[in-house]
Amino acid sequence: MTVLSRAVMPLAAAGLALLAGAAAATAAPAAAPDGPAPACTSSVPFTAGQGGYAAYRIPAVVSTRRGTLVAFAEGRVGGAGDTGNIDVVLRRSTDGGCTWGPLAVVADDGHDTRGNPAPVVDPRTGRIVLLTTYNSGAVTEAQIMRGEVTPEQGRRVFVQTSRDDGRTFSDSREITARVKRPDWRWYATGPGHAVALTRGPHRGRLVVSANHSAAPPAGSSDTGQEAKYYGGHALFSDDDGVTWRLGYVDEDHDGVNNINETSAAELPDGRLYFSSRDQNGTSPGNRLDTYSSDGGATLDRPYTVQPTLNDVPVVQGSVLQLRGPGAPLLFSGPSVPTARQAMAVWRSGDAGATFVRAATLSQQRAAYSDLVQLSAGRVGVLYETGVSGPYETIQFRRLPMPDLLN
Incomplete structure (x- = not known):
């Protein structure tokens, strides 16, 4: 069992002092886990330069059966870049995201890269199941x-x-051979929370959205066009995360839609909705979407542009289906089409066919995000x-649900 402790890392004393300061800065009245709301609207669980890491990126968050929020991120030792010494870290909150416990390390591969956290709470066991991806810290995505x-x-x-409840995690167990095809090169889980199906014939299935890149065909002249060979896929488990296998695989490499980082939500009718970043495809938009009626095994149609999210730049985004009769589907992401700026939340009342902007959180620079439903009529957004x-930071914002619905 992995013991989660920041104390085993270098700069621990300085990190603990900084964390104490951060905790004081986000202090709020105590409350039962996600119960009556403390008097807070936001907090900052991760700040660049604190806790022994130069930067934190790639947020993901889940709420456990007990209402504990577990916020994951990549702790990047050398800076904000995607290559090098990168660990998966977390902080826990028992008051709905107003204050956070100490920083803890979930996965550390020395000087190598571990990231793309994709957590999900298994509905049958209550366990947190976390998928991550690894590569040598000496190589880049382009080289891969x-x-x-x-x-x-x-x-x-x-x-x-x-x-x-996220206090400790098991040792890492590799599943590459079950979920990655031999000709795939790049591979990334999520990032952001995964999905546990709650209805229909695949009830209990854990579904993780992922992306990959394929090798160009032999003799191809597509040198320098590696993004053209990005694709999306899903992997799933029907036994509480013990065994995994591939679901749908998108293999359309025409360069029009380059499926990349993807998030998923279970709609009220049991279908899965997938929302993907278009990695500089030639289609007129930066967001793509599709559906699956069989729990992620196949797609109902190919990925196509979602035109009502054209304000979103080329970036990861998150989707969340709210619980309750007539509740909408939400999407979060930056809202300036040419820049990572102005985090916003959109809502859809027609299962993802169209979206309208419901709230703009700030005009500051902003990038990746993840959504989580809280009790007491709130939604949480964990975002860079x-x-x-x-x-500079990963912030947690608590939004009253009426603000998103009206």
Whole structure:
């Protein structure tokens, strides 16, 4: 069992002092887990330069059966870049996101990269199931996509679980051979929360959205066009995260829609809605979407542009189906089409066919995000933001649901 402790890392004493300051800065009246709301609207669980990490990126958040919020991120030792010494870290909140416990390390591969956290709470056991991906810290995404690395250096997939509300996690268990095809190069889980199906013939299934890149065909002249070979897929487990297999695989590499980072939500009718970043495809928009009627095994149609989200730039986004009769589907992401700026939330009353903007959280720089439903009529948004750049902090914002519905 992995013992979660920041104290084993370098700069621990300084990190604890900084964390104490951060906790004081976000202090609020105590409350039962996600019960009557403390007097807060926002908090900052991750701040660049604190806790022994130069930067924090790639947020993901889940709410456990007990109402504990577990916020995950990548702790990047050398800076905000995607390569190098990167760990998966977390902080826990028992008051609905107003205050946060100490920083803890979930996965640390030395000087290598572990990231793309995709957590989900298993509805049958209550365990947190966490998928992450690995690569050597000495290689880049571009090198992996060009096929210039060994399988050991390339992207590999791991799963961990927590039985105690995120206090500790099991050791990592590799599942690469079950969910990554031999000709795939890049691979990324999520990022952002995964989905547990609650209705229909696949009730209890855990579904993780992911993306990959394929090798260009032999003799292809597509040198320098690696993004054209991005694709989306899903992986799922029907036994509480013990075994995994591939679901749908998008293999359309025409360069029109380049499916990349993807999030999913279970709609009230049992279908899955998938929302994807279009990685500079030639289609006129930056968001793509599709549906699955069989729990992620196949797609109802190919990915197509979602034109009512054209304000969103090329970036990851999050989707969340709210609970309750007539509740909408939500999407979060920056709202300036040419920049990572102005985090916003959109809502859809027609299962993702169209979206309208419901709230703009700030005009500051902003990038990746993840949505979570809270009790007491609130929604949480965990998102990257800052004044000079979007990666200065990861903030948690609590939004009253009426503000999103009206």
